[in-house]
Amino acid sequence: GSSRPMKQTKESPNVGDVMSRDVVTVFxxxxxxxxxxxxxxxxxxxLPVVSRDGRLIGIITAWDISKAVASGKPSRIAEIMTRRVHSVRLDEPIELAARTLDTHSISALPVVDREHKVIGMITSNHLSRLLARRR
Amino acid sequence: GSSRPMKQTKESPNVGDVMSRDVVTVFxxxxxxxxxxxxxxxxxxxLPVVSRDGRLIGIITAWDISKAVASGKPSRIAEIMTRRVHSVRLDEPIELAARTLDTHSISALPVVDREHKVIGMITSNHLSRLLARRR
Ligand SMILES: C[S@@+](CC[C@H](N)C(=O)[O-])C[C@H]1O[C@@H](n2cnc3c(N)ncnc32)[C@H](O)[C@@H]1O
Known part of the structure; x- marks a missing residue:
């Protein structure tokens, strides 16, 4: 009822508040x-895949590696990575990230800056954690 | 402020409302x-791993398969599956599922009935989708 705190509903966090910043990227x-x-x-x-100058060019996941196992193994990730990678910006609301994940049935989005350099990662684990802490 | 609908906060769904029911299990x-x-x-x-009589005995994920790739390949999933599998019940609140995922840094929980038979699966994707639909 009306005695419940509405904090969660009022101040919805941005991607930057929730993402992890220590991202491992690969070539x-x-x-x-x-x-x-x-x-x-x-x-x-x-794992976001980046060009030599740090720009996002793809993503590779444990699922892609399972795919390599299922179908005989290619040698380089270039052969199995996803090149049409969805990403999100730091200052975007988490609802947008959640919708992008949902629409494309994926579970993580690299967070990029204006130069398309990877500065973080937001996953459905981060988002479901918000529910965990809600009461 | 006070004109916002509080529906989401008031009627929190249970695991059974959110989980997927078409689960593929393996021996x-x-x-x-x-x-x-x-x-x-x-x-x-x-993929939940079940005994011949359908009881949950483990779980295997794309991550475990990546682990097999990383370390030379064992032949059977029995060698690489996780046996101490966390699970959840149909009538439990989604916040509990979210907390269990968060605590163990995992992204899915088999949903089991009283006989420990697998009847569904709830993932962080299901939970983050709830945020996507919130407004
Ligand atoms: C720490 S998680 C991180 C990767 C990924 N998010 C996942 O859920 O598999 C990887 C390990 O967690 C295990 N795991 C995944 N779901 C589990 C569950 N419901 N209960 C116990 N272990 C689980 C997997 O078997 C794997 O060995």
């Missing part, structure tokens, strides 16, 4: 095994 | 490649 010429090792050591599912 | 003696194929064909990341 497209690394072997699939190397990408797999990075995913395992970091306990995450997604 | 522990299938090869890793077969698990990878199921994950790819279903577009999901998590």
């Amino acid at each position: 497209e010429d690394i072997p699939v095994e190397k990408a797999a090792k990075l995913i395992i050591s970091g306990s995450f599912d997604h | 522990e003696d299938i090869p890793v490649e077969k698990a990878a194929k199921l994950i790819i064909s279903g577009s999901f990341d998590h």
Whole structure:
């Protein structure tokens, strides 16, 4: 009823408030095994792929690596990464990130700056965590 | 302010309202490649592993398959699956599911009935989708 705090509803956070900032990125010429090792050591599912100057050019996930396993293994992530990568900006509302994830049935978005350089990562884990803390 | 609808805050859904019911489960003696194929064909990341009588005994994810790639490949999922699997019940509030995901840094929970049989799956994608639809 009316005695409940409405904080959560009123101040909806932005992507920048929720994202993780320590993102591991990779170049497209690394072997699939190397990408797999990075995913395992970091306990995450997604690796943004960047050009030499740090611009986002793709994404590779544990799912893509499973795909390589399912179909005989290509040697470089360039062969299996997704090039039409969706991304989001720091100052965008989390609802927009959530909608983008939902629309494309994906679970993470690289956060990019104006030069398309990767500055963070926002995942459905970050967003569902907001529900965990709500009461 | 006070003119905002409070619906979302008042009627919080249960796991059963949000989970997916068409879950693919596997036995522990299938090869890793077969698990990878199921994950790819279903577009999901998590496969609950069940005993012959349908009880939950583990979980295998795209992440575990990446781990197999990173470390030389074992032949059966029994060798790489996680046996201490966290699960949730149909009638539990989604906040509990969200907290369990958060606490263990995982992104999906099998939903089990009283006999520990798998009846659904709830993921951080399902939960973040709730934010997408909020306004
Ligand atoms: C720490 S998570 C990180 C990667 C990914 N987000 C995921 O959920 O698999 C990876 C490990 O968690 C395990 N895992 C995933 N869901 C689980 C669950 N419901 N209960 C127990 N372990 C789980 C996987 O088997 C894998 O070994």
